[in-house]
Amino acid sequence: MSAHRQARLLVIAASLLGRLPWSWLYRLGDAVAALWRWQDARESRVARRNLELAFPGLETGQRDALHRRILRTTARQALETLKLWTRPPAANLALLRERHGEDLYDAALAAGRGVIVAAPHFGNWELLNQWLASRGPIAIVYRPPESAVGDEFLQQVRGVDNVRQVRAEGPAVRQLWKVLKDGGAVGILPDQQPKAGDGEFAPFFGVQALTMTLLSRLAERTGAPVLLAWCERIDSGPGFALHVEPAPAAIADPDPQAAVDCLNREVERIARRDPAQYQWTYKRYTLRPPGSGEANPYVKR
Structure with missing residues (x-):
C-alpha cells in the first residue's frame, strides 16, 4: 500500500477519534498520561529529566506535581x-x-517587508498555524518525520488553505528568503535543536542548548520583522488565548551569539507563563558544547 493511502487511513482514524466530545477526549488524554507514568514511557522519562535540568531548585514533591x-x-x-x-x-x-x-x-503583513513568526512549542501551535493561515498565505518550516507515511499524514492534515510546508533541509533557506523578499509570512518553531554546526549554544532554563540561527539570519538579512506568537490554554476546556508580540531587536543581531541568547530568553519567558503547557517531552539538550566534557543527559550511565 502506498504511503499516500496509508496516511489517508490514518486521517480517517483521526477523524473518527476527533468526533469524540471534548470532555471524552480529555479524559482519554488523562488516561494516556497515567499510562505513560505507570509504564515509565519515553514521554515520562524525558519530561522528568528535563525538569531535573531546567528546575533544579524544585523540591521533589513540586517537581513530581509539575x-x-x-x-x-x-x-x-x-x-x-x-x-x-x-x-x-x-x-x-x-x-x-x-x-x-x-x-x-496584520499590520506587519500589510507593510510588505515580509514577516517572521517565531512560535515556540507552547500551548497549541497547530491552532496558531490555522489562525495564521486565516490571515493569508504562510510558509511553515517543519522537520519531516523519518517515516514517509508520517510525512504524508502531516501533508494531508496540515494542508489547509494558505499553508505551504517547507522541509527544514538545505533548500529551505532559499525558499524562505524568497517568501520574505516577496513580502510573505514565514512561521518557524525556534526551539527545536538543529544539527551540529547549524546553530550556537545559548542558555535555556540555565542549561546550554544548541539553538538555531536560521531565524536570526533571515531577519538580519531580509529586514523582515519578527513576531512572537502562541495560542495559550486559558481554561480546562477547549479555550485559548491568542498572543502576538514584537520580538526584541536583538533577535536579529548580526552577532549570532547575541541573537540566539535573545531568542532563548524569549522562548523561556513564554514557557514560564505556564510550564505545564511547554513541550518538555522533547530532548532539547542532547548535543553538548564542544570541549565541555558533558555527556548526553538523556543517556543512562
Missing part, C-alpha cells in the same frame, strides 16, 4: 490536535476566546 501536569497536558494536546486537524478551521478558530496582538500581525 511532571504529572506536563504529561496530562501533553497527552491532551496530542488528542486535541487530531481533532483540530480534522475539523473545519473556522470551527477551530472559534475556540480563541481572547485575541491579543491580532492587528500587530
Whole structure:
C-alpha cells in the first residue's frame, strides 16, 4: 500500500477519534498520561529529566506535581490536535476566546517587508498555524518525520488553505528568503535543536542548548520583522488565548551569539507563563558544547 493511502487511513482514524466530545477526549488524554507514568514511557522519562535540568531548585514533591501536569497536558494536546486537524478551521478558530496582538500581525503583513513568526512549542501551535493561515498565505518550516507515511499524514492534515510546508533541509533557506523578499509570512518553531554546526549554544532554563540561527539570519538579512506568537490554554476546556508580540531587536543581531541568547530568553519567558503547557517531552539538550566534557543527559550511565 502506498504511503499516500496509508496516511489517508490514518486521517480517517483521526477523524473518527476527533468526533469524540471534548470532555471524552480529555479524559482519554488523562488516561494516556497515567499510562505513560505507570509504564515509565519515553514521554515520562524525558519530561522528568528535563525538569531535573531546567528546575533544579524544585523540591521533589513540586517537581513530581509539575511532571504529572506536563504529561496530562501533553497527552491532551496530542488528542486535541487530531481533532483540530480534522475539523473545519473556522470551527477551530472559534475556540480563541481572547485575541491579543491580532492587528500587530496584520499590520506587519500589510507593510510588505515580509514577516517572521517565531512560535515556540507552547500551548497549541497547530491552532496558531490555522489562525495564521486565516490571515493569508504562510510558509511553515517543519522537520519531516523519518517515516514517509508520517510525512504524508502531516501533508494531508496540515494542508489547509494558505499553508505551504517547507522541509527544514538545505533548500529551505532559499525558499524562505524568497517568501520574505516577496513580502510573505514565514512561521518557524525556534526551539527545536538543529544539527551540529547549524546553530550556537545559548542558555535555556540555565542549561546550554544548541539553538538555531536560521531565524536570526533571515531577519538580519531580509529586514523582515519578527513576531512572537502562541495560542495559550486559558481554561480546562477547549479555550485559548491568542498572543502576538514584537520580538526584541536583538533577535536579529548580526552577532549570532547575541541573537540566539535573545531568542532563548524569549522562548523561556513564554514557557514560564505556564510550564505545564511547554513541550518538555522533547530532548532539547542532547548535543553538548564542544570541549565541555558533558555527556548526553538523556543517556543512562
